Amino acid sequence: MAEAVDYRYVGTRPVRPDGVDKVTGRAQFGADQNLPNMLHGRVLRSPHAHARIKKVDVSKALAMDGIHAAVSGADFPAVASGEIGGEGGGDVADIACNIMARDKALYHGHAVAAVAATSVEIAERALEAIEVEYEALPPVLDVLEAMAPDATLLDENCFTKNLPEKPDKPSNIASVMVLARGDLEAGFEQADVVVEGEYRIPMAHQGYIEPHACTATVNEEGKATVWCCTQGHFEFRAMTSKILNWKIGDLKFVASEIGGGFGGKTVVYLEPVAVMLSKHAGRPVKMVMSREEVFRATGPTSGSVCRVKVGAQKDGKITAAKAWLAYEAGAFAGAPVMPGAMSIFAPYEIENFLVEGHDVLVNKPKVAAYRAPGAPQAMHAFEVALDDIARQIGMDPLDLRMANAADEGTQAPYGPKFPAIGFKACLEAAKKHPNYTKPVPEGAGRGVAAGFWFNIGMQSSAEVRINEDGTVIVMEGSPDIGGSRASMGLMAAETLGVPYEQIKTYVGDTESTGFCNVTGGSRTTFATGLAVVQACEDIIAQCKSRAAATWSMDEDQVEWEDGQAVPAPGVNADVKPLSLADIAASAPKTGGPILGRASLNAQGAGASFSVNFADLKVDPETGAVEVLSFTGIQDAGKAIHPAYVEGQMQGGAAQGLGWALNEEYIYDANGVMENAGFLDYRVPVASDLPMIDTEIVEVPNPSHPYGVRGVGETPIVAPLAVAANAVRDATGTRINDLPLSPPRILAALGDD
Amino acid sequence: MSKMHIHTTINGDEVDFLGSPQQSLLDALRDEVGKLGTKEGCGTGDCGACSVIVDGRLVCSCLMLAAEAEGAEITTIEGIADGDGLHPIQEKFLEHAALQCGVCTPGFIVAAKALLDRNPDPDERTIRYWLAGNLCRCTGYDKIIRAVQDAAQELAHEA
Amino acid sequence: MAKVVFPDHLLTHTGGEREIEVAVANYRDLLVALEARWPGVREPLNKAAVAIDGQIYQDAFLEPIGADSEVFFMSRIEGG
Numbered sequence: 001m002a003e004a005v006d007y008r009y010v011g012t013r014p015v016r017p018d019g020v021d022k023v024t025g026r027a028q029f030g031a032d033q034n035l036p037n038m039l040h041g042r043v044l045r046s047p048h049a050h051a052r053i054k055k056v057d058v059s060k061a062l063a064m065d066g067i068h069a070a071v072s073g074a075d076f077p078a079v080a081s082g083e084i085g086g087e088g089g090g091d092v093a094d095i096a097c098n099i100m101a102r103d104k105a106l107y108h109g110h111a112v113a114a115v116a117a118t119s120v121e122i123a124e125r126a127l128e129a130i131e132v133e134y135e136a137l138p139p140v141l142d143v144l145e146a147m148a149p150d151a152t153l154l155d156e157n158c159f160t161k162n163l164p165e166k167p168d169k170p171s172n173i174a175s176v177m178v179l180a181r182g183d184l185e186a187g188f189e190q191a192d193v194v195v196e197g198e199y200r201i202p203m204a205h206q207g208y209i210e211p212h213a214c215t216a217t218v219n220e221e222g223k224a225t226v227w228c229c230t231q232g233h234f235e236f237r238a239m240t241s242k243i244l245n246w247k248i249g250d251l252k253f254v255a256s257e258i259g260g261g262f263g264g265k266t267v268v269y270l271e272p273v274a275v276m277l278s279k280h281a282g283r284p285v286k287m288v289m290s291r292e293e294v295f296r297a298t299g300p301t302s303g304s305v306c307r308v309k310v311g312a313q314k315d316g317k318i319t320a321a322k323a324w325l326a327y328e329a330g331a332f333a334g335a336p337v338m339p340g341a342m343s344i345f346a347p348y349e350i351e352n353f354l355v356e357g358h359d360v361l362v363n364k365p366k367v368a369a370y371r372a373p374g375a376p377q378a379m380h381a382f383e384v385a386l387d388d389i390a391r392q393i394g395m396d397p398l399d400l401r402m403a404n405a406a407d408e409g410t411q412a413p414y415g416p417k418f419p420a421i422g423f424k425a426c427l428e429a430a431k432k433h434p435n436y437t438k439p440v441p442e443g444a445g446r447g448v449a450a451g452f453w454f455n456i457g458m459q460s461s462a463e464v465r466i467n468e469d470g471t472v473i474v475m476e477g478s479p480d481i482g483g484s485r486a487s488m489g490l491m492a493a494e495t496l497g498v499p500y501e502q503i504k505t506y507v508g509d510t511e512s513t514g515f516c517n518v519t520g521g522s523r524t525t526f527a528t529g530l531a532v533v534q535a536c537e538d539i540i541a542q543c544k545s546r547a548a549a550t551w552s553m554d555e556d557q558v559e560w561e562d563g564q565a566v567p568a569p570g571v572n573a574d575v576k577p578l579s580l581a582d583i584a585a586s587a588p589k590t591g592g593p594i595l596g597r598a599s600l601n602a603q604g605a606g607a608s609f610s611v612n613f614a615d616l617k618v619d620p621e622t623g624a625v626e627v628l629s630f631t632g633i634q635d636a637g638k639a640i641h642p643a644y645v646e647g648q649m650q651g652g653a654a655q656g657l658g659w660a661l662n663e664e665y666i667y668d669a670n671g672v673m674e675n676a677g678f679l680d681y682r683v684p685v686a687s688d689l690p691m692i693d694t695e696i697v698e699v700p701n702p703s704h705p706y707g708v709r710g711v712g713e714t715p716i717v718a719p720l721a722v723a724a725n726a727v728r729d730a731t732g733t734r735i736n737d738l739p740l741s742p743p744r745i746l747a748a749l750g751d752d
Numbered sequence: 753m754s755k756m757h758i759h760t761t762i763n764g765d766e767v768d769f770l771g772s773p774q775q776s777l778l779d780a781l782r783d784e785v786g787k788l789g790t791k792e793g794c795g796t797g798d799c800g801a802c803s804v805i806v807d808g809r810l811v812c813s814c815l816m817l818a819a820e821a822e823g824a825e826i827t828t829i830e831g832i833a834d835g836d837g838l839h840p841i842q843e844k845f846l847e848h849a850a851l852q853c854g855v856c857t858p859g860f861i862v863a864a865k866a867l868l869d870r871n872p873d874p875d876e877r878t879i880r881y882w883l884a885g886n887l888c889r890c891t892g893y894d895k896i897i898r899a900v901q902d903a904a905q906e907l908a909h910e911a
Numbered sequence: 912m913a914k915v916v917f918p919d920h921l922l923t924h925t926g927g928e929r930e931i932e933v934a935v936a937n938y939r940d941l942l943v944a945l946e947a948r949w950p951g952v953r954e955p956l957n958k959a960a961v962a963i964d965g966q967i968y969q970d971a972f973l974e975p976i977g978a979d980s981e982v983f984f985m986s987r988i989e990g991g
Contacts (some may be wrong), residue, residue, distance in 0.1 A: 015846045016846070017852070019851070020842075022854030023828035023838065023845050023846060023851070023854075023858075023861060024789065024829065024830065024832075024838070024842065024858055025790070025828065025858045026789065121774075160904060161920075162919070162923070164921040172763055176917060177986075178919040178920075208889055209791075209793040209799055209853070209887055210791070210853070210855040211792070258853060259791070259793075259855025259856075260853045260855065260856070260889050260890055261991075262889070262991050264991075288792075291794040291798075291799075292808065339989070342985070342986065348830070350819050367991040369990060370991050371991035372990070373991050407865075411806075414918075414983075414986075415918065415962055415984075415985045416962030416965045416967065416983045417965040417966075417981065419965045453990070454967070454990075455990070456969060456988050456989070481852070481853055482852035482890060483849065483852060515797070520989070520991055521988065521990020522987055522990060538931070555834050601969070601970050603967070603968040603970070603971070603974075604895075604966050604967070643849035645892070646894075646895075647852055647895060648891075650891060650892030650895070651852060651889070653892055654889075654893065665813070677794065678793075678794050678796070678887060683889060684892075685883075685884040686879070686880040686883040686884050686893040687881045689880075689893055691894050691897070692892045712991070713990055713991060716807055
């Protein structure tokens, strides 16, 4: 493990740059952009979960007073299949059909037409005047039924991908994948105990508090500006460009503050429609989704069926593991089953394993990324099975995991050998944690589980500008969803050697800063942070050069120390150090304004492992689960702003517990979601949770100057199995499916 | 549809506006008065992002008609800070990093203000139940609860 | 010779070969060599991520590949 380094700014907890605006109501979110002469857009949505669209006629709506534009699928160009580079939420042709249905409505709530009117009320009345002729088809709602050979097809042109030979019949199974190593049969033969189970989890929503919103305006030259809440305005621009067949240069995207995303705001829903309406109307158009629309038509994560079989010896050594995963993609291909398959065994060294994954179409909304997409479902299944193994061989669940823990040099199940990783350090920290060494409270149960996410790098740009007085502007393009401006400011302060308060960090629009991929995959502090550090290093090089010129020295005779240029050790010169402010003040005479920049495609993102445990109590009368305590331990590599790292861990724990205990999409037989609101889709509230204890482990990532791995994804993974294992411990009854809602718990306890 | 003339006091200022009979107070605050700090998360009273104080009572402004606010005194997030400084609750939210995305924050701060106005020394359980009508999806509530506890202490100290 | 390993979903492009040995200097040259061996394989490989000696690259280019290197192609990772 690398030596701990003492930093002056990195690792401190200052107030975030956007903080004051966010506690005073001044910060502008997606729905807060208003323009003169603005219209309001609303979307007509399919009342059928599966139907052929025979005809859409908007003419009566268009004829109404106050209606200035009406569009349907026929107004949008055909889009060729292809992916948006990096992170695009699937095939752009599918995204195009998802934001506005063409010949088929594929889920209840699928967009079919849209209007722009002088008020929301008039727009909603106009929707009723749109004539749509549907031919209703039977909905396919269950992932296993969808996989049956005689199932109703969502897409007659969908042939299962990745089979050894191209199939001759279409299927709802969009693709299959396999990961395997060793000899499974031999592995199971060596096992003393074998646990096998099937685990089902329904769809769940990211549940960001801010509904999707945008305002678009198209001018007479055919150039558009779009304000929207997004995790990546550059990718939204790219998707809108492809979907409308417009030049990227004609589209300017401005990211507003974003009220949560968790992966759900990495893909467009409204923006191309708003641009189209604005073009037709010749006026700005604002579109804001209702909460019901958010639930019915935007990114839940996959419902899943996972079958797991695991064998181990009495000493805890896992000899073989097998997993079969089926993930609901919703209406279009793209369930995160591959990352699920790649992560399910990732924390462990297992010689013999097989994972088979299936990406399956069903008549539900197209899934979107949700925090460590695909990992929670699969890892829930395996971590629950491991808990049963630990019980059968009478081993502490942390010891069982330690006996199999991946470490530096372990061949990851997805291929390469791990570089330095922090899983063992997390297990050790858990074993020593006072919450673990204390006894389980009377009547409660304790659950343990591990979490993992790969983390990603991808493209980022940053510019650093030095003002005339030496204050600093950091400009980058990663929407700040959880305090990343503060992290950028801290890394800039540390690199430049100037106080954090001297630095302002901005998130630029697509025309004021260089390309950045989405804020997602836990990449921002790692990759955009790397760009900021490199742009600061560019500034330092320029400042050293200007100081050298000022002092008639060679550049290598100047060093940068504590925010100022000084003669290098051994250089004999009677000069005063030149601070950033000094160099900025003399900039007109030494070459003009000082501007540093960096752009990169960051490689070498470091995997982040976690260990979580919790004490839960089950009320046998009501089936309600009370969370008594929760402890999250995670390797962050390096916590740039520890308070926001803790916040990611606590927030992920709350989301994971919500998913484990209550949250689910409930459908009726016609494919209509029955709980499309926060009253019935119940996310955790303050009174549901205790304080959430955290411990940050720091095993630095060698690919980042400060060791950052990224933290946002991993925290949601372990809580699902933590809750399941704690409920098992508390009740003596194993419940395989989630959520562990009161009715399910009562039913399971009643069976005993 | 004819509009109604509505007279209110908002954050100490007399404010007159025209609202339609079916318009919510939330929509009127945002669209007629320009108080955009009050957010809409659900429109059904489940998330608390639109919390405001009306005549001393904490309400979801999405569940109240604008017309019902006739003659009322309303406090929105824009009126929490006093003069040119932040209110201690706002200060503590910043200090404790009690916000991530920040969209629920105005509602939480208004709700916390309403709590501390009537109960200056609430215990953790009281704070959790009082704030149970405000959804936050980012923080897991831990730092929010700590910020409110700390703000209560600070206010007690100031008093 | 560097060891190059393909995941299951790419085997249709490699005639079923899971593992080969290649002598190349860097990733760009590896792609050239693989395309020469299996025409058309470059496109799916460009959509994959690659791990070279344990380090994962979503988009590799001139990364050096040594005689003892282990190269694993794998699915690209996204995230929330």
